[in-house]
Amino acid sequence: MIPVENKKTKHTIMVIDDNASELLLLKNILGEMYDLRLCKTASFALSMLERISVDIILLDIEMPDLNGYEVLKIIKANPATKEIPVIFLTGRSDNTSELEGLTLGAVDYLAKPFSPPLLLKHIEIHLLIESQKRKLKDFNENLRGMVAAKTEKVLKLQKSILKTVAALVEYRDTSTGSHIERTERYLEILVTAVMNEEKYKKFSEKWDIDLILQSSLLHDVGKIAISDSILLKPGPLDAKEFAEMKKHVQYGLEFVEKMKEIDGEEDFTEYARIMTGYHHEKWDGTGYPHKLKGEDIPLLGRIMAIADVYDAVTSERPYKKTIPHKEAMAIIRDGRGSHFDPSLVDLFMKKTDEIHDAKKLETRKNIDNKSDGGAAQTPAGKRS
Ligand SMILES: [Fe+2]
Numbered sequence: 001m002i003p004v005e006n007k008k009t010k011h012t013i014m015v016i017d018d019n020a021s022e023l024l025l026l027k028n029i030l031g032e033m034y035d036l037r038l039c040k041t042a043s044f045a046l047s048m049l050e051r052i053s054v055d056i057i058l059l060d061i062e063m064p065d066l067n068g069y070e071v072l073k074i075i076k077a078n079p080a081t082k083e084i085p086v087i088f089l090t091g092r093s094d095n096t097s098e099l100e101g102l103t104l105g106a107v108d109y110l111a112k113p114f115s116p117p118l119l120l121k122h123i124e125i126h127l128l129i130e131s132q133k134r135k136l137k138d139f140n141e142n143l144r145g146m147v148a149a150k151t152e153k154v155l156k157l158q159k160s161i162l163k164t165v166a167a168l169v170e171y172r173d174t175s176t177g178s179h180i181e182r183t184e185r186y187l188e189i190l191v192t193a194v195m196n197e198e199k200y201k202k203f204s205e206k207w208d209i210d211l212i213l214q215s216s217l218l219h220d221v222g223k224i225a226i227s228d229s230i231l232l233k234p235g236p237l238d239a240k241e242f243a244e245m246k247k248h249v250q251y252g253l254e255f256v257e258k259m260k261e262i263d264g265e266e267d268f269t270e271y272a273r274i275m276t277g278y279h280h281e282k283w284d285g286t287g288y289p290h291k292l293k294g295e296d297i298p299l300l301g302r303i304m305a306i307a308d309v310y311d312a313v314t315s316e317r318p319y320k321k322t323i324p325h326k327e328a329m330a331i332i333r334d335g336r337g338s339h340f341d342p343s344l345v346d347l348f349m350k351k352t353d354e355i356h357d358a359k360k361l362e363t364r365k366n367i368d369n370k371s372d373g374g375a376a377q378t379p380a381g382k383r384s
Helices: 020-030 042-049 068-077 095-103 116-172 179-196 198-204 209-216 221-225 239-246 248-263 267-278 299-314 325-334 342-350 352-365
Strands: 012-016 035-039 056-059 086-090 108-111
Touching (some): 012 020, 012 042, 020 035, 020 116, 042 068, 056 116, 068 086, 086 116, 095 108, 108 116, 116 179, 116 209, 116 221, 179 198, 179 299, 179 342, 179 352, 209 267, 221 248, 239 248, 299 325, 325 342, 325 352
Parallel strands (some): 056 086, 086 108
């Protein structure tokens, strides 16, 4: 038997039976061990269930207002009471009635006349099962909480490592200022817009925007391998230097491939591979390094190309002045169908106010930071 330590730990049992002598009998059997709620009608029991919680219900079937099956259906339909174990305690001893009761969700079925010790044993077993279920539920919830906390920690660590890698790139390429972080802002606006467009749903419905933005921090990671004489050159690059600068994409891809060997086929490294490897491709096939054309360029690469160039154009670099937002948008528009995916340019144009606001915010944040840049030739700066 479940020990009864004091009155407060007594389990509450509700008995629903229209027969007064049955109620009295049950009171005599159970009254010492349990806190009883005796109900002569189903409607009284149901209204009591709205006010108190009970651990188990003993339910008769034949009653004048609602029969036991109807009461059970009401209890099971209510989220507040559906978990309470219900035991039928009834004069009906046929298999059909028992099957119906158990099918409707009762945990047990005892026919009258019943053996009191057997009834006590059945109640004890069901209370024990409920207690184990609660413990398991608590354990699962704790486990879920622990896993969520651990995951959050790992994601924070991942983000901080990425930020460090991005910072390393920017320390080397001082001309670009906070290009990587600013590009992330513009990328967020365009990726969100794409995810909301019906025509891109088949590509974007499984995208995880947080992971996309995090992985975008790596898009210029290959610049780490570019020599200072090229990376820090204050003026425009000559053809040979530019050919060398273009290799940052290949170096970046090698870096991401190494990550992939460790990480497996995770979404994060796949996003990073696309944005690192395809952000300098052009819609008309004149980009680099793959010289892909149109929709052969992965969608995230086409998106990244716009965000990357917008930032390069609107940022001051040693070899060029800042170009205002409006002119930068005109430059992007001019590249519609040649440099950029025409549909994405249209979407980008629709977001002009949001882009401008993000630009102003980033400008304020970097008010003391006069440098900026990248490694792609842009229409205006000829090097982004
Ligand atoms: Fe780049």
